[in-house]
Amino acid sequence: MTALFDMDGTLFPGDSQLRFCRLVLRRHGLRRLYLLAVAPCGILRALHIFNTERMKRAFLAYAWGMNMSELHRLCEDFVRQEIIPAIYPEVLERLRAHQQAGDVTVLCSASPDWWTQIVGRELGFTHTIGTPVKNSERVPFMPHIPAPGNNKGANKLTRLAAIGIPHADIGYTDSAADLPMLSICDRAVLINPRAAFAAQVPGAEVLTPPIDLPRAFVLRCVLGC
Numbered sequence: 001m002t003a004l005f006d007m008d009g010t011l012f013p014g015d016s017q018l019r020f021c022r023l024v025l026r027r028h029g030l031r032r033l034y035l036l037a038v039a040p041c042g043i044l045r046a047l048h049i050f051n052t053e054r055m056k057r058a059f060l061a062y063a064w065g066m067n068m069s070e071l072h073r074l075c076e077d078f079v080r081q082e083i084i085p086a087i088y089p090e091v092l093e094r095l096r097a098h099q100q101a102g103d104v105t106v107l108c109s110a111s112p113d114w115w116t117q118i119v120g121r122e123l124g125f126t127h128t129i130g131t132p133v134k135n136s137e138r139v140p141f142m143p144h145i146p147a148p149g150n151n152k153g154a155n156k157l158t159r160l161a162a163i164g165i166p167h168a169d170i171g172y173t174d175s176a177a178d179l180p181m182l183s184i185c186d187r188a189v190l191i192n193p194r195a196a197f198a199a200q201v202p203g204a205e206v207l208t209p210p211i212d213l214p215r216a217f218v219l220r221c222v223l224g225c
Helices: 016-027 029-046 052-063 068-086 090-098 113-123 155-164 176-182 193-201 216-222
Strands: 003-007 104-113 128-131 167-173 185-191 204-206
Touching: 003 090, 003 128, 016 029, 016 052, 016 068, 016 104, 016 113, 016 216, 029 052, 090 104, 104 113, 104 155, 113 128, 128 155, 155 176, 167 176, 176 185, 176 193
Parallel strands: 003 104, 003 167, 104 128, 167 185, 185 204
Antiparallel strands: none
């Protein structure tokens, strides 16, 4: 049996990119200035000149110029201190049941491989697929994302097929962006889905673990509060 899991909003509440940005800014406060370079990119995104992938690359400016060894240390701390404790117990229970049954488990996320691979390792997934971000010795501004691009939507199917998984028995996600992923699954489990999304997946099982996020979560993350 093969089980596919999305990550952000599925394993834990909120967006891991925002969470990691907050950790970086808390430890390196002056990096808030780098986010000023992102503001014009936000305008370009609002005007539909920048797509989601390009905006993601621009948002990574909070790590601009960081040595890769320092980035890796931060990612290790981030996963162990912030991500693992935030995982929904109900979803972790499902993951452990699959693992105990000997199932193939795949973490398939649009978040950067910087920390997605560490999450997969810490939780014992058989395979982990994130958005690959090409880096040199130091993090460049707007790091390059190799083809087929941001690991979202249909791009997940391309990367799953590349590791020999064109079909799965069950898929777990919170987002309508994963409808392509669910299209190759026999069953779906939706985590705190919006009503419109749930209506698109008739017969899906729904889990509603409590979402514990601070008020003004997004603003607090980008300010490092």
